[in-house]
Amino acid sequence: MLPISKRINSLRRITTVIPGGIGKNNSTTRSCSNTTTDQFVDITKTDEVFIGAKQLRKQLQKHVGNRQYWSDNLEQLEKINELRAHKQEDLSLRRMSHSIQEVIIPLGSNAVEREKYSNFYGYVRFGKLLEDMDTLAGWVGFKYFKSDSNRVPFSLVTACVDRIDLQDNIIKPDLDLKLIGFVSWAGKTSLEITIHIDQKEEDGSWRRLSESVFVMVSRSLKDGSACVVNKMETVTDEEKKYALRGENNKIMRKKKKDESLFKISPTAEERDVIHKLFLQTLDPKKSTFHSRLKPENTVWMEETRLNNLIICHPQSRNLYNKIFGGFLMREAFELGWANACVFMKSRPTTICMDDIIFQKPVEVGSLLYLSSQIVFTKDNYLLVRVHAEVLHPSTGHVDTTNIFHFHFTSQKEFAQVMPMTYAEYILYLDGRRHCPQHILDV
Numbered sequence: 223m224l225p226i227s228k229r230i231n232s233l234r235r236i237t238t239v240i241p242g243g244i245g246k247n248n249s250t251t252r253s254c255s256n257t258t259t260d261q262f263v264d265i266t267k268t269d270e271v272f273i274g275a276k277q278l279r280k281q282l283q284k285h286v287g288n289r290q291y292w293s294d295n296l297e298q299l300e301k302i303n304e305l306r307a308h309k310q311e312d313l314s315l316r317r318m319s320h321s322i323q324e325v326i327i328p329l330g331s332n333a334v335e336r337e338k339y340s341n342f343y344g345y346v347r348f349g350k351l352l353e354d355m356d357t358l359a360g361w362v363g364f365k366y367f368k369s370d371s372n373r374v375p376f377s378l379v380t381a382c383v384d385r386i387d388l389q390d391n392i393i394k395p396d397l398d399l400k401l402i403g404f405v406s407w408a409g410k411t412s413l414e415i416t417i418h419i420d421q422k423e424e425d426g427s428w429r430r431l432s433e434s435v436f437v438m439v440s441r442s443l444k445d446g447s448a449c450v451v452n453k454m455e456t457v458t459d460e461e462k463k464y465a466l467r468g469e470n471n472k473i474m475r476k477k478k479k480d481e482s483l484f485k486i487s488p489t490a491e492e493r494d495v496i497h498k499l500f501l502q503t504l505d506p507k508k509s510t511f512h513s514r515l516k517p518e519n520t521v522w523m524e525e526t527r528l529n530n531l532i533i534c535h536p537q538s539r540n541l542y543n544k545i546f547g548g549f550l551m552r553e554a555f556e557l558g559w560a561n562a563c564v565f566m567k568s569r570p571t572t573i574c575m576d577d578i579i580f581q582k583p584v585e586v587g588s589l590l591y592l593s594s595q596i597v598f599t600k601d602n603y604l605l606v607r608v609h610a611e612v613l614h615p616s617t618g619h620v621d622t623t624n625i626f627h628f629h630f631t632s633q634k635e636f637a638q639v640m641p642m643t644y645a646e647y648i649l650y651l652d653g654r655r656h657c658p659q660h661i662l663d664v
Contacts, residue, residue, distance in 0.1 A: 264372035266365035272325045274335060275354040282361045286374050286541045303444040306375035310410060314368055315455040318404050318464065321366035321415075325358055327351075327399040330422065336395065343569055346393040349552035349559075351419065354401060356380055356548030359415045359436040360541075362403040366413065367451055376440045376449040379540075380547040381412065383578035384471055386434035392571075393431060398422040407468020408454035412439045414468045435471065443542065478577070483648050483655075495654070496647040503640065520640040521565070523649070526596035528561040534588045534612075545584035550610065550624055554592055558606035558628040561594040565604065565637075570630035573603070576656060582623045588612040590623075597646075598653025599639045603631050603661050605653040627656050 265285050272278045307313050329336045329346070341347045363378045393399070400420040407414035419432040440449040456465045480486075488496070505513045516522060532553060540546040555575070562570040584590060591611050598605045610624035641647045654662070 266361065267368075269322075272323070273328060274332075275325065275327065275357065278325050278354070278357055278361060282357060282364070283541060285361075285364060302373055302375055303442055304375075305369070305371045305373055306442065306449050307369055308450065310450045310453050312369075313450065313452045316366055316368060316405075316408070316452040317455055317457070318406060318461050320368075321362050321403075321405040323358060323362050323365060323403050325354065325401040325403075327354065327401065329395060329399055330397045340395055344395060345569075346395050346399075347556075348393070348572055349555040351393075351399075351401075352386075352551040352555055353546070353548035355386075355403075355417050355419075355434060356436070356546070356551060358401050358403045358417060359438055362405060362415050362417075363413050363438045363440075363451075366405040366408070369452075375443075377443055377542040378413075378438045379441055379542075379544070379583065380580050381437045381439045382475070382580060383551075383575070384435040384437065384475070385574060385576040386432060387574040388432050388572055393419075394421060397424070400428060405454070406435075406464040407471070408451060409472070411448040411450055412437060413451060414471060416464065437475075483652055488648070488651055492651050492654070496641075496651060499641065499647070499650070503642070514642060516640060519637050521637045523595065523597065523639050523641045523646045524643075526561065526565055526639060528557060528564065528594045530557050530592040530594075532590040532592065534584060534586055534590055536586050539586050543586060545586065545588070545590070547580060550580075550584065550590075551578065551626070553590075554594075554608040554610060554624065554626040555628060557592050557594045558608050558626065559630070561596060561606050562604060562628075562630040565596055566630075566632045566634065567636065568632050568634045570632055573629040573631055574658075575626065575628045577625070577627050579625045580623070581625070582612075582621055584610075584612055584623050585614070588614060595649070596639050597649040598657055599636075600657065600661055601664065602633070602635060603629070603657070604636075604639070605629050605656055607649065607653060627653075629656075629658075 265281060272281065327335065327339070329339060339346050339350050359380065360378050364374055367374070369375070398421070400422070401417060402420065403415055403417040405413050406416040415436045415438060417434045417436060418430060419434075420428040421431055423429055440451050441447070442449055454465065456462045487493075502517050503514045504511065505515050530553070534545050536543075538545050538549045559570055559572070589612065591613065592608055593611075594606050594608045596604055597607045606628045608624075608626040608628065609622065610626070611620055611622045613620050639650075641650045
């Protein structure tokens with residue numbers, strides 16, 4: 223079995239890409255064309271390179287065999303659930319290389335696609351790429367899974383995104399992009415999926431722009447309980463490296479959850495930080511803690527909110543009639559980006575996003591409230607926290623569903639955010655914990 227890096231390169235050799243069309247493999251085409259309603263073909267087990275996110279979504283929908291429309295196949299999904307395995311030992315071992323998938327986003331060679339991904343500044347809408355990455359993560363997870371039945375016996379949903387790091391890389395709007403995804407770690411009921419974003423240079427080479435880690439969990443179609451996935455076999459040094467990173471990521475996610483400011487008090491260092499901030503807001507002429515003054519070149523945190531309300535229509539649903547996680551990420555990112563734009567009074571540059579947590583699914587028919595707030599700044603860096611909650615119209619019940627953290631920078635100087643209440647100081651500390659260490663050290 224070829225290493226991950228060589229297996230990725232081999233995809234381009236075995237696939238013929240037709241300009242303006244899709245990558246084709248003759249044997250794959252024949253097997254897909256023979257698919258009938260009474261015989262399901264697992265179309266994920268190919269090395270076909272997809273051209274455009276639209277083809278990826280169509281293939282994913284075809285593979286899962288879901289409801290194409292809102293009211294289709296209600297009874298069929300119940301039967302699919304009966305096919306799931308109950309022990310990992312009942313499933314065959316899989317390798318990372320079994321799950322590799324490439325998707326070309328033809329920004330340079332297709333003007334129609336370029337228009338879809340462009341914002342009003344002429345740069346790439348990163349929110350659109352978030353949708354594509356979430357879709358790719360689902361496809362890669364299904365490609366990794368293998369059982370006696372080719373039918374997918376469970377749903378794969380996004381649990382969290384550990385980090386999407388762009389560093390200083392700018393995505394050019396007129397050169398093709400390539401998304402590469404593969405399962406880099408497998409637990410009992412969850413998968414860690416690594417996705418790379420590469421961009422084609424003018425000399426024909428590909429430059430790595432970003433690496434991200436998605437965590438997908440398998441859920442029963444009947445009652446939402448966890449379902450087992452294939453164990454991962456690691457043979458090469460590269461595979462073992464990724465698997466070790468996945469184990470460490472799992473430990474770090476648990477540590478962050480246990481040390482959350484929702485559970486424990488701030489550290490002594492953090493208490494000192496917020497006390498110094500508090501002292502900056504006191505009037506030195508008055509011996510009172512009640513009179514507060516906003517320091518020069520600052521903005522009260524309460525003035526940095528920007529909100530949005532979304533009616534969750536069926537057209538935004540995923541393959542299993544929940545609101546698509548990629549859609550939620552795009553809406554949250556674009557709200558956070560707009561907030562940063564208003565605050566900076568200039569075009570924000572995306573550094574990274576991390577700790578994107580999906581606590582609960584968003585149901586079709588919900589009212590989705592997105593609330594963004596700038597919770598931490600330092601020099602020309604800021605962090606926007608977007609809190610998503612849903613209101614169920616029939617009951618009036620409100621639930622938090624998602625938390626997003628988006629990091630931006632600007633070439634222009636801007637005011638710094640200043641908390642006033644204790645709750646805002648805690649938000650400030652939470653933002654500070656997410657700030658990259660090299661920025662804090664400056």
